Amino acid sequence: MKSAADRFAWALTYCQKVRLRVTPARELVLNQLAVHCNPLSFEALIAAEPLRDRCDAATVYRTLMLLKDAEIIRQIGLPQKTSYFVLNSPDTICQYLICRRCGSISELALGRAVQRLAQTKAASRGFSATYLELEVYGFCPECQKRMNLGSPFRNRHS
């Protein structure tokens, strides 16, 4: 796993490669994603400190769509309805451990073997340019405690 600076640099280089202007807004978004390795929601992005004051939500939105189409970032799917985004740098492994109660996300590296297996199987079905996304859902230690105490805490619903 490279440093945030490396990841940011990679992103800028990639932008140039695909001839995408690096505007202040885009720099801010890319930097935010480079710093946080974990997926960030649209909401989290527009609320993040340096971005909040300097960019309109619409701009961030359009930036994300642009970056996604250029495959500089990846939009990942989580059951919470908002979209999440991660930088798509070569070292990115989208394998996460997610709490189904509080929604916290952390990395969970299961290794490259899974990656390779997936690649191979997908290729045998004629799929190209594949990438893996893997999530393990469960109850995090904190939420288990909260549940035992019968806390009224709820993420969503019931």
Added chain:
Amino acid sequence: MKSAADRFAWALTYCQKVRLRVTPARELVLNQLAVHCNPLSFEALIAAEPLRDRCDAATVYRTLMLLKDAEIIRQIGLPQKTSYFVLNSPDTICQYLICRRCGSISELALGRAVQRLAQTKAASRGFSATYLELEVYGFCPECQKRMNLGSPFRNRHS
């Protein structure tokens, strides 16, 4: 992989176990999910033939939330914004092969080994009641053809 009938029977039994009334609406939803092993979107569910005429969207929605809270179904996350649902019967393996262009979804069994590995890793981090969800994204053969022909087809954006 059990038959649709088995999966449906499992769901009904589970409902009784958690003391959830089996109403016509719920039967229809569960049946729909039992028949289609692949994840179904809320939209697809309310459009499905037997459901469309007999249930209001609000009812389907509430049914899904109820079933989800009871863990009879599972809400899975895909980058397309709408939620998808699958029956959570014991034999369910949430491993999919998804086209990033047309969004088609099919199963892609990587086997139980991955499942076990994930379980173990998650447990070592203190997570309980875990389950795996895995997606492989790529371009399906049809979309590759379309792209080579420079077809104007687009799923969403640009």
Added chain:
DNA sequence: ATACTTGCAAAAGCTTTGCAACCTT
């Protein structure tokens, strides 16, 4: 000068809830 970006504000599109009527037990 031309083409791309941005902010503001408004439009869309789903999802979620309130409420009154309806079943079930």
Added chain:
DNA sequence: AAGGTTGCAAAGCTTTTGCAAGTAT
């Protein structure tokens, strides 16, 4: 009668888009 369900309609949200002004090449 009490409690759980459903449909209809309305409220809420987040995501998308239109447009005119602003910026970079």
